[in-house]
Amino acid sequence: MVIRRARSILLACVLPLATQAARAQGSSVALDVDARAIGLVTRATHTPGDRTLTEGYLTQPIMDASLRAGWLRAIGMLNLEGATLRRGELDAGAWGEGYVDRRHPHAYLHELVVGTEARSGALAGSIYGGRGFVPFGSDDPMARPFVSYPVDHHLAQIIERLMVVAAARAGPVTVEAATFGGDEPVDPSTLPLARRMGDSWSLRATLTGKQLPLILGGAELAASYANVKSPEYREGKGLDQRKAHLGLRFEDDGGLFARYALVELARTTDVDRGRDLYTFEAALAEGALCRDDVGAALRWERSDRPEEERLLDLFRTARPATDVSILGVTRWTTLTGAVSLPALRVDLLHAAPFVEVARATADRTSAAIFDPVRVYGSRVMWRLVGGIRIAAGRSPHGRMGRYGVASDSFGEAAPTPHHTHRAMNRCFS
Amino acid sequence: MTQPRPLVPRALTLLSLAFLVGCLDSTTGTIARASCALSGGGASSGTTAIVVDGCGLVDSRYTAEVAVRDSTAYTTTWGFRSAQGNFVAIWNVTGPQPTLVDSVLVSGASTLGDVAVTGDGKLLIVATERTNGSLVVFDLTNPRRPTQLSRLATPETFNGVHTAEVGRIAGHLYAILAVDALSTGPAPESKIVIVDLADPTNPRQVFVKSVPSTAPFVHDTFLRDGLLFVALWNLGIEIWDVGGGGHGGSPSAPVVLGRLATIGGDAHNIWWLHDAASGSRYAFVGEEGGPAQVGLSSTGDIHVLDVSDLTAPREVAFYHVPGAGTHNFSVDETSGVLYAAYYNAGVRALDVRGDLGTCTSTQQVTTGSVTRCDLRAMGREIGRGLADGTPPVYVWGVQLSGGALYASDMLNGLWKLQTVR
Numbered sequence: 097m098v099i100r101r102a103r104s105i106l107l108a109c110v111l112p113l114a115t116q117a118a119r120a121q122g123s124s125v126a127l128d129v130d131a132r133a134i135g136l137v138t139r140a141t142h143t144p145g146d147r148t149l150t151e152g153y154l155t156q157p158i159m160d161a162s163l164r165a166g167w168l169r170a171i172g173m174l175n176l177e178g179a180t181l182r183r184g185e186l187d188a189g190a191w192g193e194g195y196v197d198r199r200h201p202h203a204y205l206h207e208l209v210v211g212t213e214a215r216s217g218a219l220a221g222s223i224y225g226g227r228g229f230v231p232f233g234s235d236d237p238m239a240r241p242f243v244s245y246p247v248d249h250h251l252a253q254i255i256e257r258l259m260v261v262a263a264a265r266a267g268p269v270t271v272e273a274a275t276f277g278g279d280e281p282v283d284p285s286t287l288p289l290a291r292r293m294g295d296s297w298s299l300r301a302t303l304t305g306k307q308l309p310l311i312l313g314g315a316e317l318a319a320s321y322a323n324v325k326s327p328e329y330r331e332g333k334g335l336d337q338r339k340a341h342l343g344l345r346f347e348d349d350g351g352l353f354a355r356y357a358l359v360e361l362a363r364t365t366d367v368d369r370g371r372d373l374y375t376f377e378a379a380l381a382e383g384a385l386c387r388d389d390v391g392a393a394l395r396w397e398r399s400d401r402p403e404e405e406r407l408l409d410l411f412r413t414a415r416p417a418t419d420v421s422i423l424g425v426t427r428w429t430t431l432t433g434a435v436s437l438p439a440l441r442v443d444l445l446h447a448a449p450f451v452e453v454a455r456a457t458a459d460r461t462s463a464a465i466f467d468p469v470r471v472y473g474s475r476v477m478w479r480l481v482g483g484i485r486i487a488a489g490r491s492p493h494g495r496m497g498r499y500g501v502a503s504d505s506f507g508e509a510a511p512t513p514h515h516t517h518r519a520m521n522r523c524f525s
Numbered sequence: 526m527t528q529p530r531p532l533v534p535r536a537l538t539l540l541s542l543a544f545l546v547g548c549l550d551s552t553t554g555t556i557a558r559a560s561c562a563l564s565g566g567g568a569s570s571g572t573t574a575i576v577v578d579g580c581g582l583v584d585s586r587y588t589a590e591v592a593v594r595d596s597t598a599y600t601t602t603w604g605f606r607s608a609q610g611n612f613v614a615i616w617n618v619t620g621p622q623p624t625l626v627d628s629v630l631v632s633g634a635s636t637l638g639d640v641a642v643t644g645d646g647k648l649l650i651v652a653t654e655r656t657n658g659s660l661v662v663f664d665l666t667n668p669r670r671p672t673q674l675s676r677l678a679t680p681e682t683f684n685g686v687h688t689a690e691v692g693r694i695a696g697h698l699y700a701i702l703a704v705d706a707l708s709t710g711p712a713p714e715s716k717i718v719i720v721d722l723a724d725p726t727n728p729r730q731v732f733v734k735s736v737p738s739t740a741p742f743v744h745d746t747f748l749r750d751g752l753l754f755v756a757l758w759n760l761g762i763e764i765w766d767v768g769g770g771g772h773g774g775s776p777s778a779p780v781v782l783g784r785l786a787t788i789g790g791d792a793h794n795i796w797w798l799h800d801a802a803s804g805s806r807y808a809f810v811g812e813e814g815g816p817a818q819v820g821l822s823s824t825g826d827i828h829v830l831d832v833s834d835l836t837a838p839r840e841v842a843f844y845h846v847p848g849a850g851t852h853n854f855s856v857d858e859t860s861g862v863l864y865a866a867y868y869n870a871g872v873r874a875l876d877v878r879g880d881l882g883t884c885t886s887t888q889q890v891t892t893g894s895v896t897r898c899d900l901r902a903m904g905r906e907i908g909r910g911l912a913d914g915t916p917p918v919y920v921w922g923v924q925l926s927g928g929a930l931y932a933s934d935m936l937n938g939l940w941k942l943q944t945v946r
Contacts, residue, residue, distance in 0.1 A: 144605075329708065329741060330708045333738050333739055333740070369759070406605045408609065408633065408634070408635040408656075414656075415708050416707075416708060418654075418685075418742060420813075420816070421816075421817035424819070424820070463820065463821050463917065464818035465587065465820030465821075470606055
């Protein structure tokens with residue numbers, strides 16, 4: 097009953113737009129739209145207060161669209177987690193935006209950027225502006241094979257910022273530079289402060305292996321750096337962050353199996369008026385194999401998390417903090433396995449069941465007061481997630497975080513929302 | 526042609542193996558327990574050891590501030606340990622070892638940051654921090670059984686009340702609240718709120734001022750003789766006339782007399798000293814800097830300001846403890862001794878009598894254009910307590926009462942110590 101209703105709603109939303117898209121492709125205007133959501137049930141042991149919790153959510157309910165009209169490009173995404181995921185999604189180790197051990201809901205206006213691209217000989221360039229993904233770190237976790245977010249989300253991505261990003265591409269090398277507002281969202285509906293625009297910047301250089309198969313074997317090597325002004329204190333006078341990231345990504349669509357892998361290192365340093373205070377590091381490796389609709393994925397991660405004073409709701413922390421101290425740094429080691437099962441396809445609807453299992457351990461890195469055993473009752477936690485990915489539309493969801501000439505789809509005839517994440521679309525989207 | 530092996534069984538096998546490997550770790554968790562077992566009786570090398578008389582344990586929660594009146598002490602609780610910081614512990618401190626006799630639970634609170642007893646001993650004031658912040662007023666007709674008279678929670682206190690200073694201005698009782706910043710609150714800025722407590726059953730907010738976002742916090746204030754000293758973090762301190770400064774200020778309309786950006790900022794707390802020798806010349810400012818990991822490490826000096834001209838305070842001296850930072854003060858003005866809570870370094874006692882701004886060149890340190898005297902080099906440090914590191918301590922507050930010194934320790938509870946003079 098629920099699935100039938102969801103299908104009806106999705107079809108009602110997407111089919112007219114998809115039809116419009118098909119018509120539009122005959123002209124100089126091309127519009128592509130898709131939508132998806134994930135219904136899931138999570139059971140997590142040793143949550144804060146040493147409770148075992150079982151909860152159900154509609155997570156990552158999004159609609160995204162890509163428009164190409166002459167020289168103009170536009171990309172947008174609505175994320176309805178503010179309505180469906182207000183309490184956050186159980187995820188041991190997750191943190192950020194006032195949530196802890198629950199992944200926070202994202203902004204309703206997750207992304208809305210406009211831009212243009214140009215090519216001159218071997219050099220291509222693009223410029224985009226709006227609210228979106230800052231060129232830093234790896235793809236958004238929403239575009240990767242796991243439903244559960246990694247602990248390093250706030251170390252390895254900078255999202256939902258007001259920004260302008262310029263990119264240049266020559267052969268296998270792409271360089272992106274952005275200026276943006278450092279303030280992270282305070283809640284799903286509040287827009288970034290316009291006056292913060294330009295107080296932060298980032299750079300990312302990417303070496304794409306497609307053109308250098310002998311060197312990188314088809315992989316993509318990316319290094320990025322960001323200077324973020326007061327992300328947690330909206331007024332702009334809190335701690336700043338210096339962030340660095342190095343990632344090696346591989347994706348191969350050919351052969352019997354589609355294959356995907358990512359290895360990344362991330363580091364963030366909190367800075368008070370130019371003085372380094374705390375440094376948090378992360379290492380992550382994940383991979384997936386996929387054949388038709390069936391896939392398996394595995395992720396290992398070791399990430400530092402700053403601990404802050406918890407509120408009456410133990411899944412929340414105060415933002416901003418009342419001073420510059422922290423309660424310690426916890427090192428989270430998480431192993432997550434995921435299996436995606438054969439999908440049901442009807443018309444433009446696609447529904448794929450999946451299962452994820454995660455084992456997380458939390459270790460103190462010092463004798464500061466945050467003691468995982470006190471808070472969780474154990475340093476080892478398990479999480480079991482089962483659910484269905486539902487998608488509708490012409491184009492499945494792709495990579496997130498690269499625009500214009502920095503995207504995989506640059507130069508392709510047909511537009512796609514973001515970049516095509518071809519291999520993993522078959523079984524993890 | 527070879528048939529490919531089915532993917533799912535192979536993937537599941539790989540996943541199982543990976544999980545097996547991932548589970549092969551043997552570290553076990555250990556819980557840090559509160560302890561009163563001092564190594565060497567609390568003595569420390571160097572300056573005089575402050576003798577420890579006894580300790581009362583609190584293990585379920587982190588202890589915060591302390592207030593003492595006669596034979597009863599009150600300590601608040603902070604954050605989440607095994608339970609929320611939502612109770613005020615009530616101690617009998619008649620003997621050498623504080624004895625927990627009762628507690629008061631404050632509903633809807635996760636942190637009770639501050640506690641104070643009015644000068645007449647009739648009221649107990651408790652600040653509730655974090656969202657739905659408030660000021661709770663208790664009647665102390667029976668000091669061991671406080672009964673709640675009122676609770677003030679307004680849009681201006683919503684972000685959380687970090688500290689509540691209580692005192693009299695022109696005979697009227699007031700509470701000065703330092704309210705947190707909160708990005709998601711209706712009024713995000715940190716602010717000062719002045720509350721009229723003339724009728725303690727009906728506290729009345731008479732003044733609100735947001736602090737500049739460049740501060741960006743206010744943590745504490747000090748009220749004396751109709752002057753209010755405000756610690757404005759990165760902006761240093763301000764001195765307000767709230768009724769005793771002779772510039773027409775009042776609790777509902779304070780007048781700023783002077784301000785000073787202290788070196789390093791992070792101005793957290795203040796004590797304006799009235800000393801027989803130096804008069805009311807000096808104010809001491811606690812710097813609560815970073816990096817600091819609560820329970821383990823801290824940063825920040827004591828800054829000595831010459832406030833003989835209230836409109837133009839200047840910094841003349843400092844006291845630094847390597848590897849530790851200061852928090853709250855209590856001063857024995859009769860004996861001229863300032864006791865400072867020093868988090869992981871325990872308690873320090875400083876001789877603050879006489880001229881603090883005159884010293885030899887070898888006792889001077891110049892920072893930028895400001896030359897200050899180093900109180901340590903001047904031999905002004907006269908006592909250390911709870912400084913051995915065993916058990917680890919994280920001393921939040923100190924209070925002198927009845928000839929004894931009380932120290933609230935986040936990790937262990939309440940210590941009773943002897944004074945150095």
